Every structure is written in structure tokens, then in C-alpha cells.
Amino acid sequence: MDNMILGRYIPGDSIIHRLDPRSKLLGMILLIVISFWANNPLTNVILFTVSGVFILLSKIPLTFFIKGLQSMFFLIAFTTIFQLFFITGGEVLYEIGFIKITTYGLEQAGIIFCRFVLIIIFSTLLTLTTMPLSLATAVESLLGPLKRFKVPVHEIGLMLSMSLRFVPTLMDDTIRIMNAQKARGVDFGEGNIVQKVKAMIPILIPLFATSLKRADSLATAMEARGYQGGHGRSQYRQLSWMRKDSVALVLVGILGLVLFLLKS
CATH class of the missing domain: 1.10.287 (Helix Hairpins)
Structure with a gap:
């Protein structure tokens, strides 16, 4: 329980802290989508390098991200082991009873492991650098067009804010x-x-x-x-989209294009 950091905000003045919460939320969603395109060693190395750069830019100690991974250890381990032992295909490396470790299963286990780690890092980076109230306001703002369809956007943002709080x-x-x-x-x-x-x-x-x-x-x-x-x-904290937010999303888009071209 001590490792659970969801909903905890670490105050700071880094470039990531100063980004608009809407751009950070959209960027995290894009990065999670991009992580599903990383299906070979090169693309995973690129994504882990990018995540390391994000961590350095956030100026948040690495221990917080390690705690986030520790809280999801059993889920990551179970999914990885399931892929390793029960996915068939390729050359058989080891076999005992009905359990087989194959080259394809080993490859899929590695991809799933990297994918889980990357998603947790990106989501942890968002919550640690964004106040829960600002994150809820960002969700409400992004869902604003749905008000025309009678979607209770404000209530959704309020529930998210209280949940994270x-x-x-x-x-x-x-x-x-x-x-x-x-x-x-x-x-x-x-x-x-x-x-x-x-x-x-x-x-x-x-x-x-x-x-x-x-x-x-x-x-x-x-x-x-x-x-x-x-x-x-009215909102006490007014969101302000600036040029750096657009630049950040463009860079994430370029990263996605590169990984899409490099994926297997």
C-alpha cells in the first residue's frame, strides 16, 4: 500500500509541470497508443529513451516511478508469465508437460512487459506533475463538445476529481x-x-x-x-493553451509517426 502513488501530486516548476493539463492528458493518451506500436527491440529502446528524457525533464526522483511499478508488480508478472508459458509458435526452447517456452512466446512476453512498464511510467508522470483538480478540469474541457448531446460533462469531471483526491x-x-x-x-x-x-x-x-x-x-x-x-x-483556475503545448503534442505526433514506420 505504501507504493500506491495514484492521485499524488508532486509540486514542481519543471517544463512538464508548466504544460497545460489538457496537452499532458492528450499527450499521455497518444503515448499509450504509440506504445502498442512498439513491437520490436528498436521501437522499445526509442520509447524507453523518450520516457527517460521525460523523467529528467519533470525533475521528479526516479524512486516515485519505481514505486508506481511496484504497485502493479503482480499484474505485470502474471501477464508476462502467461504470455511466456502459454503462447505457442516458433522454435521450442524448453518444454515440461503441457508448458512450452518458445521463441515467439518469449518475444511476446518481452513486448507485453515493456508495454506495461511504459504505460505505467507515462500515467505516473501525468498524475505526479498535474494537480487532480487541474486534471479534472482538463477532462471537462476536452469533453465540452459532448454537452450538445446532453452528456453530464461537469459531473464526470467532478467524479474524476473526487476519485483522484x-x-x-x-x-x-x-x-x-x-x-x-x-x-x-x-x-x-x-x-x-x-x-x-x-x-x-x-x-x-x-x-x-x-x-x-x-x-x-x-x-x-x-x-x-x-x-x-x-x-x-465558473472555474477558479483558468486553463491557458500556449505555444509550448502545441509543440509538445507535435513532437509526440512525430514520435508516433517514427515508431509506426519502424514497427514490425
């Missing part, structure tokens, strides 16, 4: 409840997988209860302040 709070509550249960003698590391799942019940029940209480308090506070939805509401 309370993710660290929920993680802190989880750690607090786990420590309290450990003090009462609960051991979360012993037993088989079934016993470990059962040991999580003393965490989930109080966490669910505190989440409901917090949601009720938040709703009461919003009603007390006269919240009536997005109609006619």
Missing part, C-alpha cells in the same frame, strides 16, 4: 486499519491463498464503513455550500 486518503486509511488489526494479532502473511483472502475481511469491512461515512460527509458539505451542478459555474 481520495485515492491517497483511502490508501492511508487502509494502512491505518491494517496496523490496528496487526496490533490485535491478525497476521496477513500466513497461510494459503484462501486464508490470506479471509484475512482481508477485517480490513475491507471497516474501510467500506469509513468510505461511506466520508462520502456522506462530503455530500452534506456540498449541499451546505449550495452546490447545484455545473450550470452557470
